[in-house]
Amino acid sequence: MKEELIMDTKERLIVALDLAERERVLGLVSQLHDCCGMFKVGLEPFCNYGPAFVKEIQEAGGRVFLDLKFHDIPRTVAQAGRAAARLGVAMFNVHIAGGREMLRAVVEEVEDETGGKRMPLIIGVTVLTSLGAEELFNDLGIERQPLDQVLFWAEIAKECGLSGVVASPREIAAIRERFGEDFLIVTPGIRPAGSSAGDQKRISTPGEAINAGADYIVVGRPILQAVDSREAARRILREMEESRDERK
Numbered sequence: 001m002k003e004e005l006i007m008d009t010k011e012r013l014i015v016a017l018d019l020a021e022r023e024r025v026l027g028l029v030s031q032l033h034d035c036c037g038m039f040k041v042g043l044e045p046f047c048n049y050g051p052a053f054v055k056e057i058q059e060a061g062g063r064v065f066l067d068l069k070f071h072d073i074p075r076t077v078a079q080a081g082r083a084a085a086r087l088g089v090a091m092f093n094v095h096i097a098g099g100r101e102m103l104r105a106v107v108e109e110v111e112d113e114t115g116g117k118r119m120p121l122i123i124g125v126t127v128l129t130s131l132g133a134e135e136l137f138n139d140l141g142i143e144r145q146p147l148d149q150v151l152f153w154a155e156i157a158k159e160c161g162l163s164g165v166v167a168s169p170r171e172i173a174a175i176r177e178r179f180g181e182d183f184l185i186v187t188p189g190i191r192p193a194g195s196s197a198g199d200q201k202r203i204s205t206p207g208e209a210i211n212a213g214a215d216y217i218v219v220g221r222p223i224l225q226a227v228d229s230r231e232a233a234r235r236i237l238r239e240m241e242e243s244r245d246e247r248k
């Protein structure tokens with residue numbers, strides 16, 4: 001029974017493959033493919049191994065979240081989105097800070113590429129989880145508090161037809177309340193009790209994120225750096241499962 005529940009919850013766990021060693025990454029994919037819903041291929045593995053690597057993960061049975069955080073002029077991002085759709089990724093992301101025209105252009109181009117069928121989820125990055133109020137103001141000149149800025153950008157993402165947003169655990173409840181159940185929330189900055197925060201600032205445990213209403217959680221180092229990565233992933237799944245039970 002518990003095993004069945006875990007299988008359901010596993011779709012919500014995204015493992016970030018932030019590693020440079022190709023064999024290690026492929027080893028993790030085979031070790032973890034039955035305890036997570038997607039593998040996130042971000043800048044590090046993509047710059048090391050390119051699109052062929054995405055294909056290799058897909059051939060090994062993994063669904064891919066392509067995390068390249070597109071942020072450029074509308075045409076460039078739209079064409080990159082088309083290429084991501086052709087790669088067959090399940091999800092990719094763009095910075096909402098690129099503006100409405102960029103966001104609308106990428107949605108349109110991906111719809112055109114896929115004919116609206118089997119479209120990848122397009123997720124908007126709000127305020128990076130490594131930024132706090134101080135950096136937001138001092139480094140980006142943004143006077144709003146992180147929560148207000150996230151809600152401001154989430155509104156734009158929704159208006160432009162994105163599937164949802166990436167936001168830290170601290171903003172999940174407010175996004176859910178304002179934008180409803182159909183707007184996806186993808187949450188990195190996840191740290192099981194006892195893990196070190198590293199460069200992340202706005203963090204929570206897996207259970208807290210699920211309780212607050214996250215659809216997906218993204219976990220990198222707490223799984224990658226564990227002595228037993230599979231056991232670490234399964235422990236996170238158990239915590240997520242317990243929190244879903246509490247939320248019902």
Ligand SMILES: O=C(O)c1cc(=O)[nH]c(=O)n1[C@@H]1O[C@H](COP(=O)(O)O)[C@@H](O)[C@H]1O
Pocket residue numbers: 016018040042067069093125127128129130166188189190198200218219220221222
């Ligand atoms: O878009 C992301 O996935 C992302 C957005 C964000 O605001 N913060 C953030 O940490 N991420 C990604 O989520 C992952 C978190 O990794 P860990 O901090 O190692 O669990 C990294 O791959 C980041 O690139």
